[in-house]
Amino acid sequence: MKIYNIALIGFGGVNRALAELIARKSPLWERDLGFRLNIVAVSDLHLGSVISPNGLDAKTLVEANFAKGGFGRLSGGSGEADNEAIIKTAPADIVVEATYTNPADGEPAVSHCRWALNSSKHVVTTNKGPVAIAARELKALAKANNVHFEYEGSVMSGTPVIRMAEKTLAGAEVKGFEGILNGTSNFVLCRMEEGLDFASAVAEAQALGYAEADPTADVEGFDVRLKVVILANELLGANLKPEDVSCNGISKLSPSDIQAAAKAGSRWKLVGSAVRNADGTITGSVAPKQLALEHPLAGVNGATNAVSLNTELLGPVTVSGPGAGRVETAYALLSDIVAIHNAQSANFAKEAA
Numbered sequence: 001m002k003i004y005n006i007a008l009i010g011f012g013g014v015n016r017a018l019a020e021l022i023a024r025k026s027p028l029w030e031r032d033l034g035f036r037l038n039i040v041a042v043s044d045l046h047l048g049s050v051i052s053p054n055g056l057d058a059k060t061l062v063e064a065n066f067a068k069g070g071f072g073r074l075s076g077g078s079g080e081a082d083n084e085a086i087i088k089t090a091p092a093d094i095v096v097e098a099t100y101t102n103p104a105d106g107e108p109a110v111s112h113c114r115w116a117l118n119s120s121k122h123v124v125t126t127n128k129g130p131v132a133i134a135a136r137e138l139k140a141l142a143k144a145n146n147v148h149f150e151y152e153g154s155v156m157s158g159t160p161v162i163r164m165a166e167k168t169l170a171g172a173e174v175k176g177f178e179g180i181l182n183g184t185s186n187f188v189l190c191r192m193e194e195g196l197d198f199a200s201a202v203a204e205a206q207a208l209g210y211a212e213a214d215p216t217a218d219v220e221g222f223d224v225r226l227k228v229v230i231l232a233n234e235l236l237g238a239n240l241k242p243e244d245v246s247c248n249g250i251s252k253l254s255p256s257d258i259q260a261a262a263k264a265g266s267r268w269k270l271v272g273s274a275v276r277n278a279d280g281t282i283t284g285s286v287a288p289k290q291l292a293l294e295h296p297l298a299g300v301n302g303a304t305n306a307v308s309l310n311t312e313l314l315g316p317v318t319v320s321g322p323g324a325g326r327v328e329t330a331y332a333l334l335s336d337i338v339a340i341h342n343a344q345s346a347n348f349a350k351e352a353a
């Protein structure tokens with residue numbers, strides 16, 4: 001049985017949900033996936049840091065409901081977060097980065113990933129910052145250190161898009177995409193269609209764990225802009241930066257705009273898109289669009305996301321699923337670890353042959 005020691009950087013909704021799944025699902029994963037996850041370190045801005053080489057009990061971690069600095073009460077714990085020491089010295093095979101996304105420069109998460117990869121530790125992350133802003137550098141570091149950098153949850157949460165497009169759609173020639181790539185804003189638009197005001201709808205999304213620490217990123221399109229950059233760079237071979245992508249959000253849409261669209265047989269949606277132009281350049285955009293009800297994206301509700309990949313050989317291929325949610329996103333981290341496990345197992349088999 002393979003055991004992966006993991007270090008959690010950030011212990012908020014997503015990494016807490018991963019710990020909950022570890023507490024509940026380990027026997028199933030051992031049977032079905034061939035590995036077990038052992039939490040050997042956690043570092044969180046508010047809770048502090050803790051290292052336990054033999055492993056921390058996931059159930060205790062989740063149920064303890066620590067106050068600020070609470071990790072200081074644990075053996076091997078401190079009331080202060082010391083990410084660099086944890087990442088560089090914890091006996092972890094995999095660093096799980098799930099701290100706040102910083103849309104400006106991706107820090108400190110970019111540094112977290114850099115430290116981990118340079119310490120020959122795999123990185124799995126749901127943080128869009130490092131993936132949108134430093135993917136080329138971090139992928140090169142991963143290769144140089146013979147480890148993996150996986151980030152399925154950076155776009156559409158646990159819904160498979162990045163690896164699916166790269167592996168299962170290889171050769172289909174993706175020429176562009178358009179999608180609903182932010183669960184919070186789509187949830188807000190749907191609740192406004194039901195008559196709720198904007199602020200209350202945002203507050204509901206926050207309570208459900210969908211929204212960013214600063215929900216401005218959700219409703220002004222900055223979160224979608226990062227995802228457009230990630231998908232364009234991953235699937236279209238672009239080298240976009242966030243500032244290359246035009247960006248408008250939904251905060252200027254009034255209840256009357258929403259009602260008028262319904263009367264006209266349409267719905268407002270925040271759409272992220274990118275297209276390869278005739279000259280080979282890639283144009284990315286984030287904008288609210290009034291979609292006719294028969295549009296493939298018009299029927300997407302709540303925190304669900306959907307992306308239509310425009311391919312040369314298949315035409316449009318649409319993937320839809322949860323775009324936000326604590327457990328749904330924790331699953332993305334598990335899917336990253338499964339990808340690492342399968343790659344490692346294949347390598348061992350090749351070496352043994």
Ligand SMILES: NC(=O)c1ccc[n+]([C@@H]2O[C@H](COP(=O)([O-])OP(=O)(O)OC[C@H]3O[C@@H](n4cnc5c(N)ncnc54)[C@H](O)[C@@H]3O)[C@@H](O)[C@H]2O)c1
Nearest residue numbers: 010011012013014044045098099100101126127324325329
């Ligand atoms: N929640 C979702 O549905 C979802 C989906 C996809 C991606 N993501 C991304 O995953 C990441 C985590 O999301 P979340 O919902 O768990 O957020 P969260 O706000 O619930 O938790 C983030 C945690 O990180 C900690 N943190 C922040 N900065 C830190 C630092 N410098 N060092 C150590 N700890 C730090 C905070 O104390 C907090 O506990 C974010 O980047 C988010 O954009 C979230």
Ligand SMILES: N[C@@H](CCO)C(=O)O
Nearest residue numbers: 182183184210211212
């Ligand atoms: N706040 C983001 C989380 C997923 O990246 C959203 O609502 O889609």
